[in-house]
Amino acid sequence: DGPVRVVRPGVPGGALRTRLSGHIQARLPGSAGGVAAALATGDQGGIGLADAEAMRRAGLAHLLSVSGLHITAVVGATMVIVLRLLALIPWLARAVRLPLVAAAAAAAAAIGYTALTGAEVPTVRSCIAALLVLMALAIGREAVTLRLVAAGAVSVLILWPEALAGPSFQLSFAAVGAIVALHESPQVRRWFARRDEAGAWGGGRHLARQLAALLLTGIVVEAVLAPIALFHFHKAGLYGALANIIAIPMTTFVIMPLEALALVGDVVGAGVPFWWLAGVALEGLLTLARVTAAAPGAVAVIPAMPGGAFALIVGGMLWAGLWRTRQRWLGLAPIAAGALWTVAAPFPDLLVTGDGRHVAIRTPDGAVAMLRDRSGDYTQAMLAENGGVDGLPVLLAEQDFARCSADLCVAERVSGARRWRILATRSAYRLDAAALIAACATADIVVSDRRLPRRCRPRWLKFDAALLAKTGGVAISLRTGAVTTVQRAHDDHPWRRLPMVASTVADERRLRRAPDRTQSARRADQS
Template structure:
C-alpha cells in the first residue's frame, strides 16, 4: 500500500508540474469561452461517426453530461474544469443526435415524374440562376402521405410567365423529383445531410408552367412580410441595386443575378449580402444613437430619465424585429445574440464586447442548431467575431489609440477590422469554396466604410419613414451607396489575378486550424504560442494534399482522371454540377469543355485511358456497352447502364454506385490504385439510409434482433 501511495504521489507531482508548465493556474476566471469549444467537439464527434449511434447511447450521453455538470460543483478548480469539459462533450453528442432524430422526415427513395402540389414557403435562386420554390404540404400522385417528403425544392426552367410566386400560394406543376444527392466525391460536401436538417426530402425541376390552385393559403406571415418589403425596396430601387438592398434589409436574395454574386464572392464582399454582425451592429447602433439623441433633446427628460438604457431597449427591439424579418440564418442569429448581450451589458452597466459574449452566442446557436457547426456560415461568422474581439482587446490593453491622431482612428479601425476578419475567415473560405480573393482587403477597405456611413443609416431612415410614405428619400441615398459598392466589386473582380484557386484540404485541416487558433486566443500565458503547432501541421497537410487520381460519379455518367495538365473529364456536356465540383476541389480554374479536351481521343463509341498500369474505360449508353469487346484482369469499366455481358474485371455500374456512392481512386505505395467510396467515408447515418437503432454496434446482430 505504501509503494502504491508513493507512486500516486509521484504521478500527482508530475501532473502538477506539467499543469504549472501549461499555466493551468492562470486559467481561473478565463474558462467560460472554452464551453462552446467543448460542446462543438462533441457535436463534431457525432457527425464524424461512421455508424448511427443507438438511441439509448445518445440518452446515456445526455445523462452522463447532466451527471458530470452536477458533480462538478463539489470539485476543485482543476478537476471541475475537466469534468465540465467532458460533460459538455457528451452533451454535444446527445444534442446533435437528438436534433437529427427530431427533424427526421421522409426522403424520396426513387425518381418521380408527375404532378406536384404544395404551398410556397421559400423563394430563392439556384446556382444556374433559376428561380427555386420550396414547397411544404406536399402531395405527389400515387405516393402515400407517409412516404411523401415534408418539403421539396423545385427549380423553375422554361417560360414561367403565368404567375409571380408569392408566399403562402398553393401551386401545382409537373416536375421531376429525386432524393437529395450525396457527396460528389468521398469527403466532399454532403448535400444529403444538409437537406436532412432542413427537412428537405426531394429536389428537382420543372419545365412546364406553374399553375395556381389557391392564391394565399396563409400560415407564413413573416415570409410574406419579408417578400412584401423586398418588393417595395425593389420597386424603389430597380435593377441589381434594388436586389442588393432587398438582400441586406430582408434577407431575400432571389433577385440578385449570378454576375453580382460572383463579383461579390471574388472580391470577398459576399459577407455584405449576409445579414450578419456588420448589419445587425449598424442597425442597433443607429437606432441606439438616434433614440439617445432624441431623448436628450428635452432637457427635463435628459436629466431625469435613464436615456441610455431606454435607447438600449429600443435598439434591442429593432434588432429582434430585424432577426425575425430576415429569416434567422446562423450569421443573423449570432449577430442578434451578440447585439443582445452588448445591449444587455449597457442595461447592467457592464462592458459589452468580450469573448464571453461571443461564447454565449456560440452556445445558443450550437444548442438550438448543432448542425450549424459543419457549415461555412457558422465557421466564418464566429472565426471573424472571435478574432476581432481578441485583436481589439489586445489593442485596447496596449493603448494603441493613444498614439494615433483622433482623425486617423476610424481609418485605422476599418483597416484593422478588415485585415483581421479577412485573415480569420480566409482558411474557411478557401476550404469550402476553393478560391482566395487576392484583392479582398482592398475591396473591403473601399466598400465597408460606405456600408457603415451611408447604406445602413439610409436604410434605417427609409424604414422609419415608410409609414409616412417618405421612404423614397432614404432609399435614394441607400441606392447611391450600394451602386458605389457594386462598382467597386465589379472593378476589383476585373483586375488581373483577382481570384486564385486552391485544392480541397484533407478532413483534419480545418479542425486543426480551429484548435490551434482557439488555443492562441483563449489560453492565458506565454504557453499559448503552442497553438501555432497544429496550425503549422494543418498547413503542411494542406500543401501536401493528394487529390484522387481517378473519380467516378455516383451515376456512372462521368469519369475524371488526373493528368499533368489537370483533371481530364470523359465528356464535354452533362453532369455539369459534378464536373464543376471536381474541378473546384482540384483547384483547377478550367471549365468542363476545357477539361474534356484533356482526355485522349480513342475513335471508339467509348472512351478509355491508361492509369497506374490499368485500363480505365467509360461506357456511356447501351450502344457503347454493346460495342465494347470486354475486359479482364485489372481493367476498370464504368457504365451508366447495367452490363449484359459477364465481364471478368472490376465494374462500376449504377447498381454498385447506388450502394457505394461516388468513387475515388488514389495511387498506393505498390504502384496500384486504392479505392475509396462515399459510403466508406460517410458511413451509414440517418440522412443516407440508416434506420434508428435501439442497440449499439458491439452487440451481435442475432442478440439485437432477439431483444427487439
C-alpha cells in the same frame, strides 16, 4: 411530369418580408436592388449570378448575409436616434436613465430585424450577442469579451445543435471570435488605444491608426475564415481584407443609412433622391467586387481538404485565440502542420459522381474534362471545385488524350512513370457485350452508371452501378493510388444511408486490389 398547375393561389402581396423586398427592387432594378433587398430583408434572390459570384470571389459575400455587421448598424443607429430624440425632452432626461431606454429600443429593433430577415443562424447569433452587449452595458460590465461569444454559441447550439457542423455557424463564430481575441490582446490594445493627438498632424495620425486597425482586423479575419471556406467550399478569396476596408464602412455608414432614409421617405413620398444616392453607392460596391474578383490570383482553390488537416488548423486557431499570454504562439505549430498537410494532399485525377453518370478527368494542363457533353451548371461547378479548379470544366471529347463515341470514352493519362487507361460509358443505349468485355480487359479503370457484366474485368478498378451504390461518389489520385469515397465502410447513419445493392465477392476484391495507400475517407464530392 407536365405543366405547372396552381393548386391554391397565394395571398396577394405576400408576407412583410416579401413585400418589402419587392418594394426595394422596384425602386432599384438589377443587382443593386438585389443587394439593397438582401441588406434589408436577407433575400438575395434579386442579385445577378455574375455579381453574386463576384461578391464571393472578392470576399464581400458576408455583406449579403444578415449577421453581425447589419445587427450592429441597426442597434447603433437605433440607440443614437432614440437618445437624441429623448434628450430633447428636458424633464424626461432628468427623470429617466435615457441610455437604458435607448438600449431597450435597440434590443427591440434587433429582435424585429432578426425576425424580418428570416432568423438565420448568423442573424440569431448576432442578435443574441447584441442583446448580451446591451445587457452588459446596462449593468456596467465589460461588453465585448470571448465569454460573450461563448454565450452566443451555446444559445444557438441549444436551439439548433446541428448547426455546429455547418459552414454558417463556423464562419460566423470564427469571425467574431477572431475579432474579439485580436482586440483583447494587450499588445493590440496598446497599439490602437486612444491618445492625445497634438499638433497639426494629430488628426492624420489618428485616422492612420484607425485604418491600420481595420486592415489588421480584416487580415486576421480573412486568415481565420480561409481554412473553413476551403474545407467546405474548396475556394477562398485572397483580397477580401483589402476590399473590406472600403466595403464595410461604405455599407455601414453610407448604403444602409441611405436605404433606411429612402424607406422612411417613401412613407411621405420623398424617397426618390435617397434611392438615387443609395443606387450610386450600391453600384460603387458592386464595381469594387467586380474589380477585386477579376484581379489575378483573387481566389485560392484546392480539392477536398483532409479532415485531419482541418482539425489541426482549427485546434491551433482556438489555442491562439483563447490564450492571452505568449503561450498563444504555440498554436502556430498545428496551424502550420495542417496547412502543409493540405498543400501536400494530392489533387484527384478522376472524379465520379455517386450515380456514375458524370466523370471528370484531369487534363495535362491542370483543368478537368467532363465525360458528358451535357451536364448541369451545378454538376460542372461541383466537379471543378472538387478537382481544385477555378472555372468550369472542358469537354473530354475535345481532348487529344481521349477518344469518344456516342456511347463510350477511352482516355489515356500519364501519371508518374505509368500510363493509365480509363474507360467510361456515356449513354444509356445497349452495348455489344463481347466488345465491352474486350475493352474492359485493356483498361485500368472502368466507370459506368449501369451494372456491368461480371466478365468485365479491368486491370485495377471497376466502378459500376452496383459498387457506386455502396461507395457513393469517388475521387482517385493516379499518382498515389488513393481512392476516396463518400460512403465509409461502416457509415450506416440513417441520414447517410444509400440504397444498398447485394454485395458480391468480386466488388470487395476489386477494392482490395488497389495499392496499400487506398483509403476510404470523407466525401470527394457533394452531389
